[in-house]
Amino acid sequence: MSTSKSIQLILARQLASCIATPILLVDDQNALVYYNEPAEAIIHQRFDETGEMTAAEWTARFAAVDDDRNPIPPDDRPMMRALAESCPVSQKLWLRSSNGEWRHVQITAFPLIGEKGQLFGAMSIFWAI
Amino acid sequence: MKCTLWGTRGSLATPGPETARYGGNTSCVGVRGQDGAVLVLDAGTGIRGLGKTIDASVRRVDILLTHLHMDHIQGLGFFAPLYRRDVEIHIWGPVSSKVSLRERLMRYLSPPLFPVSLRELPCAITLHEVPCGDVDIGEFRVSSALVCHPGPTVGYRITGAQGSVMTYLPDHEPALGALKFPSLPRAWTSGGSLAASADLLIHDSQFTADEYPSHVGWGHSSLKDTLAFAALADVKHLVPFHHDPGHTDDDIDRLMNEAIAEAKPAYRVSPGREGATFQV
Numbered sequence: 001m002s003t004s005k006s007i008q009l010i011l012a013r014q015l016a017s018c019i020a021t022p023i024l025l026v027d028d029q030n031a032l033v034y035y036n037e038p039a040e041a042i043i044h045q046r047f048d049e050t051g052e053m054t055a056a057e058w059t060a061r062f063a064a065v066d067d068d069r070n071p072i073p074p075d076d077r078p079m080m081r082a083l084a085e086s087c088p089v090s091q092k093l094w095l096r097s098s099n100g101e102w103r104h105v106q107i108t109a110f111p112l113i114g115e116k117g118q119l120f121g122a123m124s125i126f127w128a129i
Numbered sequence: 130m131k132c133t134l135w136g137t138r139g140s141l142a143t144p145g146p147e148t149a150r151y152g153g154n155t156s157c158v159g160v161r162g163q164d165g166a167v168l169v170l171d172a173g174t175g176i177r178g179l180g181k182t183i184d185a186s187v188r189r190v191d192i193l194l195t196h197l198h199m200d201h202i203q204g205l206g207f208f209a210p211l212y213r214r215d216v217e218i219h220i221w222g223p224v225s226s227k228v229s230l231r232e233r234l235m236r237y238l239s240p241p242l243f244p245v246s247l248r249e250l251p252c253a254i255t256l257h258e259v260p261c262g263d264v265d266i267g268e269f270r271v272s273s274a275l276v277c278h279p280g281p282t283v284g285y286r287i288t289g290a291q292g293s294v295m296t297y298l299p300d301h302e303p304a305l306g307a308l309k310f311p312s313l314p315r316a317w318t319s320g321g322s323l324a325a326s327a328d329l330l331i332h333d334s335q336f337t338a339d340e341y342p343s344h345v346g347w348g349h350s351s352l353k354d355t356l357a358f359a360a361l362a363d364v365k366h367l368v369p370f371h372h373d374p375g376h377t378d379d380d381i382d383r384l385m386n387e388a389i390a391e392a393k394p395a396y397r398v399s400p401g402r403e404g405a406t407f408q409v
Contacts, residue, residue: 004315004322007275013317014306115226115281 008112008120009033016123026079027121030055042105042128044097055080063096082109082122092129104129130269130289130409132329133159136175137401139335139349139371140200147377152403154178155200156299156371158331163290166267170285170297171195175403176204183210191266194222195299196282197233206243214251223281224258231256259283277302277319278348286323293409295329296364299371304354305346311361324362329409331401332358334369337384352384356392367394370401
C-alpha cells in the first residue's frame with residue numbers, strides 16, 4: 001500500500017496533520033492510509049504503529065455498532081458509503097477503540113473527487129459525543 | 130535526449146545586466162529526441178528564442194504546459210511555428226473542472242490581451258488535457274501528475290528512448306504544511322513519483338530558506354527544500370530553476386554556494402542558466 005499517492009490524498013493528509021479535528025483518510029480501495037493525532041486519541045492507536053491498513057484490517061480492528069448495539073457491516077459504515085455513493089454521509093455510532101473501550105462518536109464522511117470526477121478516496125471527521 | 134533551458138526566471142521576465150548570466154526570460158525548456166521529436170516545456174518568454182531554432186523540416190511540436198499562470202504562457206503568441214500552416218502544434222495543459230483548456234488559453238490569446246486569437250492561428254492546433262496517463266510522443270514517453278501549486282498544476286516525467294528520465298517541476302511547493310521537510314516517504318510527497326530516480330530534475334527554487342516562511346502557500350520552494358526533495362527522490366542531477374525576479378546573478382551564485390555547502394548533496398547540482406544544455 002505504499003504506492004505513490006495522488007495530490008488529493010497528499011494534501012488531505014497535510015491538512016489533517018495540521019488541525020485538531022480527528023480525521024481518518026482512506027484511498028479509493030477503502031484502505032485506511034492515514035489518521036491524525038486527535039483521531040489516535042479516540043481510537044487508542046498510533047498511526048506510526050499500525051501504518052496503512054486494508055479495509056478488512058481496519059474495519060475489524062475498529063468495530064462499529066449502532067445505538068441498539070447491532071453490528072454495522074463494513075459496507076454500511078460512513079466512510080464506505082461515502083466512497084460507494086460518492087456523497088457525504090453523517091452517522092452516530094459506537095466505535096470500539098484498540099483498548100476495547102466503546103466510544104460514542106458522530107462521524108461525517110465525504111468523498112474526495114478529482115477534476116474529471118475521478119474518486120481518490122474519502123475523508124471522515126469524527127468526535128466523541 | 131537533449132534539454133536546453135530557454136527561460137529560467139520565475140514569475141516575471143527580468144532582463145538587465147544583473148540577470149544576464151542566469152537569464153531573465155520566464156520558464157521554457159526545449160527537449161529534442163534522437164528521432165527529431167520536439168517537446169517544449171512551458172511557454173514563458175523564453176519560448177520566443179526556442180521558436181527561432183525550429184527549422185522548416187519540423188512538422189510537429191508538442192508544448193507541455195505545467196499550468197496557466199502568466200509567466201508560463203506569456204510567450205506562446207510569439208512562438209514562430211504557430212504561424213506556419215504546415216505544422217501541427219499539440220498543446221497539453223492541466224484540466225479544470227469548470228473551464229476547458231481552450232477557453233482558459235483563449236483568455237490570453239484574444240483581444241484585448243493579445244491581437245491574434247487562438248482560432249486565427251494558421252497552424253493545426255490540438256489541445257489535450259492532462260493528467261491523462263502515459264502518452265507516447267515520438268520517442269518520448271510522457272507522464273504527468275498534479276502537484277502542489279495554487280490552481281491545477283502538473284509536473285512532467287519524460288522518458289527517452291534509452292530509458293533516461295528527465296523530470297520538470299518548475300512551480301512546486303512539496304513542503305506545504307510540513308513542520309519539517311521531508312518527513313514523509315516519497316510516495317507521500319508531492320511530485321515524488323514523477324522525480325523518482327530521475328537522471329535530470331529541473332525544479333523550482335524560487336526562495337531562500339529565510340524568504341520561504343513569509344511565502345508559504347505561494348506554490349514555490351526554498352532552495353534548501355529543493356535540495357532535500359532531490360535527495361528524497363534520489364535524482365542524479367538537479368537543476369534549480371524558476372529564480373526569483375528579485376535575485377541577481379550574484380545573489381544566485383551566493384545562495385547556491387551556501388545551500389550546497391550546507392546540504393552537501395550526493396548528486397550533481399547545476400543552477401539553471403539560460404542557454405545551458407544537458408544531454409540526458
